[in-house]
Amino acid sequence: MSRSSRRLASVLSSIAVLALVASACGEPAAENTVVSEAGVSYDLSPEQSGRIHTEKVDDIAAKVPQAIRDRGTLVVTGTAGATPPLGFYATDDTTVVGSEIDLASLFADVLGLSVDRRTADWAQNFVKIDSGENDAFISNVTVTEERKEKYDFATYRLDNVALEVPTDSDWTFTDRKDIAGKKIGVSSGTNQEQLLVDWNTQNGAEGIAPAEIVYYQNAADYYLALSSKRIDGYLGPNPSAQYHSSSTGESKIIGTFSGAGEALQGEIAVLVKKDSGLAEAFADAIDHTIENGTYQQVLDKWGLGGEAVSASEINPPGLPKK
Known part of the structure; x- marks a missing residue:
């Protein structure tokens, strides 16, 4: 296709x-x-x-x-x-x-x-x-x-960015430590990517296992990966995540964050x-x-x-x- x-x-x-x-x-x-x-x-x-x-x-x-x-x-x-x-x-x-x-x-x-x-x-x-x-x-x-x-x-x-997971996922998110060992999709060159990289760096400094970051450049690919559970979640812009989760029923939002990190509203x-x-x-x-x-x-x-x-x-x- x-x-x-x-x-x-x-x-x-x-x-x-x-x-x-x-x-x-x-x-x-x-x-x-x-x-x-x-x-x-x-x-x-x-x-x-x-x-x-x-x-x-x-x-x-x-x-x-x-x-x-x-x-x-x-x-x-x-x-x-x-x-x-x-x-x-x-x-x-x-x-x-x-x-x-x-x-x-x-x-x-x-x-x-x-x-x-x-x-x-x-x-x-x-x-x-x-x-x-x-x-x-x-x-x-x-x-x-x-x-x-x-x-x-x-x-x-x-x-604001959102962490989107399959509807039947039992993953709960409290803070950055919860990404340990997860496979998370993101678009290259975005602030969402930087946020994930920063979380991995902070977790690594505390001896916490990193998340595996998987890169996608278009929605069709990352939503296919999400629905087929090749990734545990996708970190992307909150507006598109909210739209997708409410319109398809295939996913849910387990966390929303400032795109600039904890210290600053992006x-x-x-x-x-x-x-x-x-x-x-x-x-x-x-x-x-x-x-x-x-x-x-x-x-x-x-x-x-x-x-x-x-x-x-x-x-x-x-x-x-x-």
């Missing part, structure tokens, strides 16, 4: 499961729409007719570099997996939709720009910012001290090239959408209301260096 086909199969599987949930509740699901057990309705269509918009604010838009204003478009890069609600392929298996796309569009509205959304592998997104090919990386990017050396950030969501942010002049414009745009309520509407639409921030910060303390 091709990678494209696996993505579509994963999304359609979620649709089928949630359609059954909706039918059981006596509410027929519309085509391309699914309803979670928590009552959140997800639009998986490529049209996204219900996307939330807001008005341009001239004073904030004026802070965008002139070259971008003249172009009229904000070139946004990001990744796309097969699992809602962050950034995923719609039912046409071509169009990328999700909370990150909606938020990018909302912030661009305030700046008076349209979004040119492009997709790349995780590492390539940084390269495209470095080269100036793209203006902003908006795709569940965590603020880290290492990244702050090269990039500027404007925060817009709390960064934050997700818009990443832009350092000293590009875009960070302040984005922070002000984000604050405006928080104030007028459209920001909360987008988060609630995708079941992420609990990860809202009260204000955007530019370059706050981030995940410590390795």
Whole structure:
């Protein structure tokens, strides 16, 4: 099966499961729409007719570099997996939709720009910012001290990660010591990977056996490994873990944590090239959408209301260096 086909199969599987949930509740699901057990309705269509918009604010838009204003478009890069609600392929298996796309569009509205959304592998997104090919990386990017050396950030969501295990697993999680001897999946190059590595290091210093870290780059692969019990658990972004566990019934969450570790609440942010002049414009745009309520509407639409921030910060303390 091709990678494209696996993505579509994963999304359609979620649709089928949630359609059954909706039918059981006596509410027929519309085509391309699914309803979670928590009552959140997800639009998986490529049209996204219900996307939330807001008005341009001239004073904030004026802070965008002139070259971008003249172009009229904000070139946004990001990744796309097969699992809602962050950034995923719609039912046409071509169009990328999700909370990150909606938020990018909302912030661009305030700046008076349209979004040119492009997709790349995780590492390539940084390269495209470095080269100036793209203006902003908006795709569940965590603020880290290492990244702050090269990039500027404007925060817009709390960064929480979740440990997801098969539904019938008897594994309980109290603290990092409980990962000893477990086989745990993670995506390479993410703060979730760093968190696992840090836990292993701390456990090793105390004579506790390490966890085996297994790497995956797309949702179809790691959820197959989880459902077939080739891994004991998967550590990934809380939003996608919550969506998957509630929509499929194949998994459950046994722990949620700050993506920055115990000492700091991690934050997700818009990443832009350092000293590009875009960070302040984005922070002000984000604050405006928080104030007028459209920001909360987008988060609630995708079941992420609990990860809202009260204000955007530019370059706050981030995940410590390795």
